[in-house]
Amino acid sequence: MSIIYIGDRETGKTSLALELANPSSQxxxxxxxxxxxxxxxxYRDDLGRTQSTDANLATYDRNIEVEVTLPxxxxxxxxxxxxxxxxxxxxxxxxxxxELWNTFLEAARxxxxxxxxxxxxxxxxxxxxRIDLDDFVTQQQWIHxxxxxxxxxxxxxxxxxxxxxxxxxxxxxxxxxxxxxAQQLAYHPYNARKNWMQRHDYVFKRxxxxxxxxxxxxxxxxxxxxxxxxxxxIQNRELLELPWIYLGTYLQHES
Amino acid sequence: xGNICIIGPRASGKTTYLAGLSYFNDYxxxxxxxKVQPLNDDxxxxxxxAENTILQGSSIAPTxxxxxxxxxxxxxxxxxxxxxxxxxxxxxxxxxxNVRDYPGEVFEKILQTNHxxxxxxxxxxxxxxxxxxxxxxxxxxxxxxxxxFYSKLLSRFIAMMDERDRLKNYRLAVAMSKCxxxxxxxxxxxPETDLFGVYLKKTLKTLKGKxxxxxxxxxxxxxxxxxxxxxxxxxxxxxYGSGGRASVLRDSPRWNPYNLIEPLDWLHRS
Ligand SMILES: Nc1nc2c(ncn2[C@@H]2O[C@H](COP(=O)(O)OP(=O)(O)OP(=O)(O)O)[C@@H](O)[C@H]2O)c(=O)[nH]1
Ligand SMILES: Nc1nc2c(ncn2[C@@H]2O[C@H](COP(=O)(O)OP(=O)(O)OP(=O)(O)O)[C@@H](O)[C@H]2O)c(=O)[nH]1
Ligand SMILES: [Mg+2]
Ligand SMILES: [Mg+2]
Numbered sequence: 001m002s003i004i005y006i007g008d009r010e011t012g013k014t015s016l017a018l019e020l021a022n023p024s025s026q027x028x029x030x031x032x033x034x035x036x037x038x039x040x041x042x043y044r045d046d047l048g049r050t051q052s053t054d055a056n057l058a059t060y061d062r063n064i065e066v067e068v069t070l071p072x073x074x075x076x077x078x079x080x081x082x083x084x085x086x087x088x089x090x091x092x093x094x095x096x097x098x099e100l101w102n103t104f105l106e107a108a109r110x111x112x113x114x115x116x117x118x119x120x121x122x123x124x125x126x127x128x129x130r131i132d133l134d135d136f137v138t139q140q141q142w143i144h145x146x147x148x149x150x151x152x153x154x155x156x157x158x159x160x161x162x163x164x165x166x167x168x169x170x171x172x173x174x175x176x177x178x179x180x181x182a183q184q185l186a187y188h189p190y191n192a193r194k195n196w197m198q199r200h201d202y203v204f205k206r207x208x209x210x211x212x213x214x215x216x217x218x219x220x221x222x223x224x225x226x227x228x229x230x231x232x233x234i235q236n237r238e239l240l241e242l243p244w245i246y247l248g249t250y251l252q253h254e255s
Numbered sequence: 256x257g258n259i260c261i262i263g264p265r266a267s268g269k270t271t272y273l274a275g276l277s278y279f280n281d282y283x284x285x286x287x288x289x290k291v292q293p294l295n296d297d298x299x300x301x302x303x304x305a306e307n308t309i310l311q312g313s314s315i316a317p318t319x320x321x322x323x324x325x326x327x328x329x330x331x332x333x334x335x336x337x338x339x340x341x342x343x344x345x346x347x348x349x350x351x352x353n354v355r356d357y358p359g360e361v362f363e364k365i366l367q368t369n370h371x372x373x374x375x376x377x378x379x380x381x382x383x384x385x386x387x388x389x390x391x392x393x394x395x396x397x398x399x400x401x402x403x404f405y406s407k408l409l410s411r412f413i414a415m416m417d418e419r420d421r422l423k424n425y426r427l428a429v430a431m432s433k434c435x436x437x438x439x440x441x442x443x444x445x446p447e448t449d450l451f452g453v454y455l456k457k458t459l460k461t462l463k464g465k466x467x468x469x470x471x472x473x474x475x476x477x478x479x480x481x482x483x484x485x486x487x488x489x490x491x492x493x494x495y496g497s498g499g500r501a502s503v504l505r506d507s508p509r510w511n512p513y514n515l516i517e518p519l520d521w522l523h524r525s
Contacts, residue, residue: 001323071311072303110321161316195312197492197503204495216496223265223317223360226494226501249307250316252323253300 002061002080003247004108007117008145009086010135012168012234014050016117017081018042019234020244021064027187028241028248031076032065055087058097058104068248071189076254082107105156113162113247116149117232118142119169126174139210146214153218162250163218163227164243167207170231181231182238187245196228196246203229258353259522260382263393264408265359266500268432268478270315272393273333273356275478275512278305282516285484287341289516294334294351301333310507314494318358320374327377331356339520350523355381365411379412383419389426389470389522395433396500397454406457413465426470428518429462434475435489435513436499443475443513450475472521476514479504483511 005013021030021038044051053060060083067076084104087093094101108114121142122133137145153160170176185199186192194202208215208229219226230243261269277298280291293299308315323329332355339348361378382390394405416422431450434443442449451459451473462471479491479502490509494501504510 070303070307072306159319159321161319192311195310195507197312197505212495219494219496219501220498223319225314225316226497228313246313249311249313 001252002082002107002111003113003115003251004059004082004084004111005115005117006084006108007086007168008089008119009052011086011117011119012232013086013115013117014042014053014083015234016115016166016168016232016240017083018050019240022237024237026237026241027069027189028244029067030064031067033062053083053085053087055085055093055097055100057085058088058100059084059107061107065254066244066248068245069189070245070249075248075251077248077251078254079112079251082111108157109159111160112251113164114157114160115243115247116163116165117168118145118165120167120173124173126172126176128172131172143210143214146211150214150217154221158221159223161224162247163224164230164246165208165215165227166230166232166243167203168232168234170233170239171235173207173231176231178233178236178239182236185231185242186238187242199230199242200228203231207231258384258387259350259519260357260387260390261354261393262357262362262382262390263359263395263432264363264405266317267359267393267395269359269393270318270356271309271478272432272476272515273354274301274305274309274315276337276515277301277333277335278309279512279515284511286514287339287516287520289337289339292336292338294336295332297331298333298335301331309504310510312492312503312505312507314501314503318356320358320360324358326374327355327357327381330358337516337519339516341520348520348523350519352519363408365415366407379415380419383416383421383425387425389428391428391430391518391522393430393432394455394458395431397431397439397450399454402455402457405455406461409458409461413461422465423467423470426472426522427462427466428472428474428522430474430476430518433477433479433491433502435477435479435481435491437487437489439475440481440487440489446475447473472518474514474518474521476512476518478512478515480511480513482506482509 007013018038021035023035042050062081064081065078067074088104121139122136123139125136171178215227232239263269277291282289335352337350337352364375416425431446482488482490490505491502492505493499
């Protein structure tokens, strides 16, 4: 049983997983491995950022132990977190590495859930001299990219049960105040303001309208649950935890 | 004694039904009242599942063959004691419900007969074993294309009953699930005529042609139900783009399932 992170390069897959282990946890607590160990492995102090994931392997498996606080009580989950390099989505890479691509497909098909990490597009990035807009795709490219995601899930991975779609780097989005968003979407095991449907609805209507037909297509899959939309940022603990709480409700108790 | 099977195609609402049943473990509605007591670990987890998913506005996950599930023994197995009361002076109907939660895809695949020694044969064997009183069959879609498919499935199922000498001694409760949907809610009062007789004509004919009338009964039920007695709006929200196949409970404080116990009550009657 595993959870796989997929998405293009630089979208924040590795950072999100690393930060999940940050001890500042609230409702998702990574018991193993310790944050310091992961950080030593994944973070480059000299660059002040995560090491981009090397595409000489298609999948990086790590056993993790997570405790999630759910309405019916807390749940300890033993699972494998699979990190993947964004590089594998380039068709040139897929052509030159057919075997690795197959390893990846195999891992994805056998995963219990997928965290699909997508970046914000250029048009919604907030104006800031420190942000280079060229690092971000245009809205049109972003929409086209979703056509390919639909293709992937329909043809290559039709049986995935859970897809958590995360619009990451939400801190860079114009008009987004992370604190406020986190309050809107806040999770609480007993008296949350919104339930999963309402959270999804809120995020979907605010951020995913341009790809609504693609999401509808994904939801037509004969099996598996509907895609749930999230916004995430490594700068906000609450938002970062949400997709994991959602997936955690479906993962098996440790036995 | 008391074994009952619950089967039906994919996404017909089997697991949600079981979760609803165990969540409403002390139910007193206008039509019936009952108590449900879980008797094993799986059954206890089902209540948690209801609290973590249905009540939180998300769906129960599809039951599927795969990673952990290869033989019927790997499937969740739920055991409950159910006490149904139907009035002050009548003795309660007490039944022990032992059910395995089958993936709908196993049922859908009984049409492909070349499944020697696989989960499909195990499935049929288990459903039609001598100590099984009968079966609750859930259907949910009512398009005419589905009618032909359901009817074929049932012909096959009935043939298998016959092979195992169960044709005349096996009860079949056939239910239209998710009946809170506006188009079919009015048909719930006489499901045989107004639901199966209208939408699933072939299926109805196949069933009535082969089974003794006293062993066949039609039901309409909904685990989600409607918003209130005087507010017949469905208590559900459809997942976007899923064409109504996937939905979640809309208003959990107003959750009031419809007709969950009636088919079981009928199935277990000496
Ligand atoms: N502002 C902001 N930057 C982020 C966020 N998440 C990740 N980053 C930055 O984005 C860059 C890429 O992050 P990674 O986690 O390495 O991205 P990745 O998806 O693993 O990339 P590959 O391994 O190349 O596929 C790093 O500089 C991160 O610090 C976020 O939420 N907000
Ligand atoms: N509208 C409505 N939807 C329901 C009801 N019961 C279940 N559902 C939804 O129907 C979908 C399928 O429910 P499941 O309980 O997983 O169905 P299943 O028959 O166990 O499906 P498999 O395990 O795949 O065979 C989910 O999206 C449920 O939320 C109901 O009473 N009304
Ligand atoms: Mg990475
Ligand atoms: Mg099921």
